[in-house]
Amino acid sequence: MYVVIEPSADRRGLHLVDADERGHPTGERDVSWDAALEVLRDRDATGVRWVFAHTAELYPRLIDSGVRLGRSHDLALCRSILRRSTETPDGGLSSLPADSWDAAWTSSGDDGSLTGFADLAEPGERPDAVAELQRQCEAVAASRAPSRLRRLLAAESCGAMIACEIRHDGLPWRRDVHERILREALGPRPVFGGRPVVLEELANGIRVALGAPSLNPDSHTELLRALRAASIPVDSTSKWELQRHDHPAVEPLLRYKSLSRLMTANGWAWLDEWVRDGRFRPEYVVAGVVTGRWATDGGGALQLPTQIRPAVIADDGWTFVIADAAQLEPRIVAAMASDTAMAAAGHGKDLYQGLVDAGTVDTRDHAKVAMLGALYGATTGESARLMPRLVRAYPRATGLVEAAARAGERGEQVTTWLGRSSPLPPDSWSAAVRAGAQVSATPAQERAARGAARDWGRFTRNFVAQGTAAEWALCWMAELRHRLFSLVDGDQHPHLVYFLHDELVIHAPEQSADFVADAVRDAAEAAGRGLFGDFPIDFPLDVAVTRCYADA
DNA sequence: TAATCTGGCCAC
DNA sequence: AAACGTGGCCAGATTA
Numbered sequence: 001m002y003v004v005i006e007p008s009a010d011r012r013g014l015h016l017v018d019a020d021e022r023g024h025p026t027g028e029r030d031v032s033w034d035a036a037l038e039v040l041r042d043r044d045a046t047g048v049r050w051v052f053a054h055t056a057e058l059y060p061r062l063i064d065s066g067v068r069l070g071r072s073h074d075l076a077l078c079r080s081i082l083r084r085s086t087e088t089p090d091g092g093l094s095s096l097p098a099d100s101w102d103a104a105w106t107s108s109g110d111d112g113s114l115t116g117f118a119d120l121a122e123p124g125e126r127p128d129a130v131a132e133l134q135r136q137c138e139a140v141a142a143s144r145a146p147s148r149l150r151r152l153l154a155a156e157s158c159g160a161m162i163a164c165e166i167r168h169d170g171l172p173w174r175r176d177v178h179e180r181i182l183r184e185a186l187g188p189r190p191v192f193g194g195r196p197v198v199l200e201e202l203a204n205g206i207r208v209a210l211g212a213p214s215l216n217p218d219s220h221t222e223l224l225r226a227l228r229a230a231s232i233p234v235d236s237t238s239k240w241e242l243q244r245h246d247h248p249a250v251e252p253l254l255r256y257k258s259l260s261r262l263m264t265a266n267g268w269a270w271l272d273e274w275v276r277d278g279r280f281r282p283e284y285v286v287a288g289v290v291t292g293r294w295a296t297d298g299g300g301a302l303q304l305p306t307q308i309r310p311a312v313i314a315d316d317g318w319t320f321v322i323a324d325a326a327q328l329e330p331r332i333v334a335a336m337a338s339d340t341a342m343a344a345a346g347h348g349k350d351l352y353q354g355l356v357d358a359g360t361v362d363t364r365d366h367a368k369v370a371m372l373g374a375l376y377g378a379t380t381g382e383s384a385r386l387m388p389r390l391v392r393a394y395p396r397a398t399g400l401v402e403a404a405a406r407a408g409e410r411g412e413q414v415t416t417w418l419g420r421s422s423p424l425p426p427d428s429w430s431a432a433v434r435a436g437a438q439v440s441a442t443p444a445q446e447r448a449a450r451g452a453a454r455d456w457g458r459f460t461r462n463f464v465a466q467g468t469a470a471e472w473a474l475c476w477m478a479e480l481r482h483r484l485f486s487l488v489d490g491d492q493h494p495h496l497v498y499f500l501h502d503e504l505v506i507h508a509p510e511q512s513a514d515f516v517a518d519a520v521r522d523a524a525e526a527a528g529r530g531l532f533g534d535f536p537i538d539f540p541l542d543v544a545v546t547r548c549y550a551d552a
Numbered sequence: 553t554a555a556t557c558t559g560g561c562c563a564c
Numbered sequence: 565a566a567a568c569g570t571g572g573c574c575a576g577a578t579t580a
Contacts, residue, residue: 161569216576218576219575220560222576236560243565257560261560261561261567265561265562287573288571290570291571292572293570295572296572297572298572300573301571301572302563302564303561303562303571303573304562305562306562306563309569328564373567373568375569376568378567380566380568380569381566381567458569459570461568461569462568466564501563501570503564503570554579555579555580556577556579556580557574557575557577557579558573559573559576561574562571563571563572564569
């Protein structure tokens with residue numbers, strides 16, 4: 001059932017411990033690295049769940065050896081979920097004193113391998129993985145929602161393997177195309193650093209227009225001073241504020257900002273650091289966001305601007321299958337709330353258009369603005385004005401996010417569909433809210449308390465939607481991975497190369513594109529059923545088969 | 553001099 | 565358009 005997999009004591013191979021469904025050990029053995037490949041493949045074929053202390057410690061090395069595993073359990077990630085979840089109250093892990101499983105893994109060792117937990121573990125001392133597996137199995141079994149939590153832990157752990165696999169395989173990236181984009185926008189790469197010619201010319205234009213010959217346009221302080229000296233009344237140097245002023249400096253300044261951003265975020269330095277052998281290898285951080293979304297640690301994989309996406313081109317004979325979930329968060333909320341009316345509006349196609357067709361709002365744009373406002377907690381502007389219509393037409397879906405907001409304002413935790421809970425607000429928050437509730441509170445304190453409460457309410461409001469959408473996306477990815485593995489054929493099998501919250505990119509041999517497009521739709525359907533069972537909610541995808549990411 | 557903060561803008 | 569959630573990342577400014 002479970003097989004705990006760790007480096008062996010002599011570090012020359014692997015130590016494997018078999019365990020039953022409650023995490024109790026039933027046998028153990030050491031295998032050398034040479035024999036590991038075969039042993040792991042054989043055991044994996046029997047459907048065991050591999051237990052890693054921390055997937056990124058061992059799995060990349062297994063991938064290098066040609067092994068891909070089917071199912072896994074990441075103790076560090078799962079501890080974090082179980083520790084905080086409201087579904088595992090007293091007796092679970094929530095009351096356990098902090099130990100090394102709560103700490104982040106640290107990188108040490110000259111080969112860059114991860115060797116232990118930071119802070120809490122003695123150097124060289126591994127925490128007991130089997131004991132922790134038992135604790136987690138018990139916590140899940142004793143929880144209020146064992147099957148949902150099991151689904152969440154499995155999906156989270158699978159995500160950890162996928163993050164390693166994506167980094168190993170890499171997103172195809174054409175350096176020549178990227179360099180052409182840079183050259184056409186900025187001019188040739190400066191040999192000794194400094195500004196490229198186009199930026200320098202724009203900087204000069206700005207200096208002339210503002211009458212500030214020594215201005216460094218990269219300095220907010222200098223720029224703000226120069227703008228005001230030129231009688232342009234601005235409070236900031238942001239583009240939305242600059243756009244509103246009619247002055248000869250504005251146009252070159254806006255172009256300078258845009259090109260400067262391209263240069264600093266995804267310019268030549270980025271290319272040198274992040275693209276090797278025709279691949280960009282994202283450093284994903286699984287569950288790096290409180291809501292369960294992935295974050296990144298270097299490389300900016302989650303902010304690739306559309307400007308440079310033309311450089312993402314499939315290998316010869318290969319293509320991309322690019323899929324993104326349409327209006328994911330509204331659908332998630334509709335399903336969580338069993339809002340059949342909103343689910344029906346999203347049946348089969350564009351949910352926003354569905355709201356128009358249902359007569360709730362008059363345009364698709366209004367539908368989108370109103371919906372996003374509900375999810376984010378908008379209080380002003382068009383979004384807030386449209387809200388009452390949404391509330392009237394869909395009281396259940398809107399009621400769910402409203403309830404989450406009220407809970408947050410009271411300082412309570414909220415929980416996603418599968419059981420990931422929000423953190424409690426910090427002590428400083430509670431102190432501010434308490435201070436505002438005192439009879440002796442000053443108006444400023446009252447205002448601060450109200451503001452803090454509402455801020456936290458917007459966070460918890462969004463948490464349930466964003467967090468459950470992240471769970472759906474993890475399940476979607478895991479389902480897809482399972483389907484793609486059935487197609488393994490030497491090195492020629494389709495593989496995931498990019499993940500962006502509600503979007504997947506698969507690099508696939510051209511002849512397999514149709515299969516992959518079907519698989520990614522099947523996987524979305526399966527993810528929806530896995531979370532919401534028979535509730536009639538659709539998760540339609542926009543799917544593109546194209547050799548260039550920019551064409552999707 | 554190094555660490556931390558701030559403003560701005562990119563993604564969803 | 566902004567203000568309405570989650571983030572990363574950069575350059576410059578400020579602080580230790």
